[in-house]
Amino acid sequence: MVDPRPGLLAAMRIGVFGTGVVGQTIATRLVELGHDVVLGARDAANEKAAAWVAATGERAGHGTFADAAAHGALLVNATAGLGTLAAVASADGADLEGKVLIDVSNALDHSAGFPPRLSTAPGDSIGEQLQRAHPTVHVVKSLNTMTAAVMMEPARAGEGHEVFVAGDHDGAKTEVSALLQEIGWPESHIRDVGGIEAARGLEAYVLFWVALRMALGTSEFNIAITQQS
Amino acid sequence: MVDPRPGLLAAMRIGVFGTGVVGQTIATRLVELGHDVVLGARDAANEKAAAWVAATGERAGHGTFADAAAHGALLVNATAGLGTLAAVASADGADLEGKVLIDVSNALDHSAGFPPRLSTAPGDSIGEQLQRAHPTVHVVKSLNTMTAAVMMEPARAGEGHEVFVAGDHDGAKTEVSALLQEIGWPESHIRDVGGIEAARGLEAYVLFWVALRMALGTSEFNIAITQQS
Numbered sequence: 001m002v003d004p005r006p007g008l009l010a011a012m013r014i015g016v017f018g019t020g021v022v023g024q025t026i027a028t029r030l031v032e033l034g035h036d037v038v039l040g041a042r043d044a045a046n047e048k049a050a051a052w053v054a055a056t057g058e059r060a061g062h063g064t065f066a067d068a069a070a071h072g073a074l075l076v077n078a079t080a081g082l083g084t085l086a087a088v089a090s091a092d093g094a095d096l097e098g099k100v101l102i103d104v105s106n107a108l109d110h111s112a113g114f115p116p117r118l119s120t121a122p123g124d125s126i127g128e129q130l131q132r133a134h135p136t137v138h139v140v141k142s143l144n145t146m147t148a149a150v151m152m153e154p155a156r157a158g159e160g161h162e163v164f165v166a167g168d169h170d171g172a173k174t175e176v177s178a179l180l181q182e183i184g185w186p187e188s189h190i191r192d193v194g195g196i197e198a199a200r201g202l203e204a205y206v207l208f209w210v211a212l213r214m215a216l217g218t219s220e221f222n223i224a225i226t227q228q229s
Numbered sequence: 230m231v232d233p234r235p236g237l238l239a240a241m242r243i244g245v246f247g248t249g250v251v252g253q254t255i256a257t258r259l260v261e262l263g264h265d266v267v268l269g270a271r272d273a274a275n276e277k278a279a280a281w282v283a284a285t286g287e288r289a290g291h292g293t294f295a296d297a298a299a300h301g302a303l304l305v306n307a308t309a310g311l312g313t314l315a316a317v318a319s320a321d322g323a324d325l326e327g328k329v330l331i332d333v334s335n336a337l338d339h340s341a342g343f344p345p346r347l348s349t350a351p352g353d354s355i356g357e358q359l360q361r362a363h364p365t366v367h368v369v370k371s372l373n374t375m376t377a378a379v380m381m382e383p384a385r386a387g388e389g390h391e392v393f394v395a396g397d398h399d400g401a402k403t404e405v406s407a408l409l410q411e412i413g414w415p416e417s418h419i420r421d422v423g424g425i426e427a428a429r430g431l432e433a434y435v436l437f438w439v440a441l442r443m444a445l446g447t448s449e450f451n452i453a454i455t456q457q458s
Binding site: 208 | 235341344345346349351352369372386387388390395420423426429431434436437438443444445447449452454455456457
């Protein structure tokens with residue numbers, strides 16, 4: 001039998017938490033790649049999610065966070081960091097157990113105006129909070145260091161730039177790396193930065209990203225690591 | 230009369246606060262470039278500073294933080310962030326007034342082990358604390374996003390990477406930019422990221438830098454900004 005998706009991963013069922021720009025951009029790309037995606041919201045009747053399904057076609061579905069968790073063999077958290085723990089906690093524990101959860105969230109608190117602050121305490125991060133709250137889930141922090149369009153279409157930020165993965169489970173990081181490569185990230189620019197505690201750095205970086213975005217006048221940029229050759 | 234230092238800034242008197250690796254590396258490079266540098270410490274008899282002077286020659290001096298402030302037409306803060314406010318406060322206010330102070334410090338608190346945490350509250354930074362404490366000083370946050378060897382010899386991190394400046398006084402940023410160019414930074418990679426509040430991002434970035442250093446196994450790296458051409 002001929003592989004129907006040569007060079008690509010086998011089609012997966014994926015649950016994406018969050019119906020904002022980040023969740024929709026990720027979900028749309030994953031559907032384009034042939035995966036079956038359920039977009040999860042607090043409310044099963046979420047209008048943005050329903051509109052996304054109508055626009056995206058047969059491999060797209062929507063429901064509650066719990067529905068998305070039940071659907072996905074792989075999960076993506078694209079909720080805002082302040083809502084992440086509640087969103088993931090609303091899923092049935094049995095629907096989370098042993099699954100890879102890519103945490104794209106950022107710990108940004110906009111309540112005191114611009115620039116935003118981190119909502120987490122020093123020495124903590126949303127990624128670690130998620131991992132502590134759900135010890136059987138394999139949390140991989142990734143993709144939170146750039147705008148959604150660049151996450152899913154790396155060429156929009158030029159060439160040679162980086163995406164980072166952090167997590168305690170090597171197999172989960174390998175699985176996320178395979179998905180990132182399918183999305184279009186070169187393997188040599190998928191950088192493993194260590195265990196889930198590295199999420200502190202990845203989330204803190206975003207305060208710097210905000211300053212860069214203001215200075216550059218665009219969100220469509222990223223960073224490359226340079227070293228002496 | 231022929232310019233004795235063609236292409237370079239006129240020789241300046243510079244005060245550098247901090248006798249650690251960062252302070253010494255910066256002070257040594259500034260002496261190499263022809264400037265007259267006083268390295269300041271809490272204690273005028275600081276042995277590291279005395280050894281540095283003995284090794285560095287006639288354009289090098291040392292003394293207290295107050296001595297360094299009195300000497301410098303331009304000031305560089307290379308103390309650890311936890312000690313920065315006390316160090317600068319120990320100078321005579323008249324010796325600070327109207328001067329440019331390049332703040333290289335980082336707000337790292339190592340008391341809870343590795344990885345370090347930020348010592349500042351959310352929505353604050355050492356750069357802003359310095360500016361608030363000394364409103365007549367022109368604080369420019371810069372160079373804190375890399376290891377000292379790369380600050381002073383950018384080629385050690387390869388090519389095309391960035392140094393950032395943040396501060397409320399445009400003339401001060403221009404002056405710092407001229408010094409950075411003299412050190413070896415290409416003008417096109419000296420990135421103005423805004424007012425002193427951008428120090429929050431520059432200091433938060435360092436938590437990410439720590440994770441990268443662990444992953445890369447070296448301190449001699451930096452980041453380049455990439456965009457679609």
